[in-house]
Amino acid sequence: MNTPFIRNHQYNVIKKQSEFLQNTLRTVADRSVLETVRYRAAAIITEAFPYLTEDQQQMLEQISTFETAYDFQRYLGALEPYLASYPPITLKQIQKLFPKHKKLKAPDLSSIDFRYVTYLSWVDIATNKLFIVYPFEGQFIGIEGRITPTNKKGYCLFCNRPQELAFFSVKTKPANASPDDYCAVGQYVCMENHGCNQSITDTGALEKFILSVRK
The missing domain is CATH 1.20.1280.250 (Monooxygenase)
Known part of the structure; x- marks a missing residue:
């Protein structure tokens, strides 16, 4: 076996x-x-x-x-x-990661070959939001933020390949901040996550970003 x-x-x-x-x-x-x-x-x-x-x-x-x-x-x-597949995940688990979105438009999980997935992501065009779900130390981390096309090429933070980029901005709460105090953390990432997943060779930058903005 x-x-x-x-x-x-x-x-x-x-x-x-x-x-x-x-x-x-x-x-x-x-x-x-x-x-x-x-x-x-x-x-x-x-x-x-x-x-x-x-x-x-x-x-x-x-x-x-x-x-x-x-x-x-x-x-x-x-x-x-x-190949070690992306951990099994259900639509219900994804919805629990983003409780503020009662009508979350998640991807069709049955259409994804999870052997070739490092991070799960999708864009809600209606709200211009990018959602990312990443498995880390036995649990799933979900982050969301505004995605803005730049119409220019550069190096993606996650896969480090020259590609058409978008600016991904995530609201996060600084340490020891008041309940209403938020700041935005942004990075340039691929517009198209399938190609990013096919190209990423190191999870270091991806994990560092996700952990820096997780709530």
């Missing part, structure tokens, strides 16, 4: 290194350079995991032995049974 141990952002690291290594194999003839890139690709992948069994490490490090596009494709396909 396959025990899932690869989270979505870690799988994205593997995909990114696979693409980089394939491109290097197509464009570089120097064998010493190729061996260095092979070793580095395997190292970057294993460094993305805080803990690996010996078998898991050997499985991931196979990337350093491949030559053809078919080898890499088969490698990525063979890792899919080991």
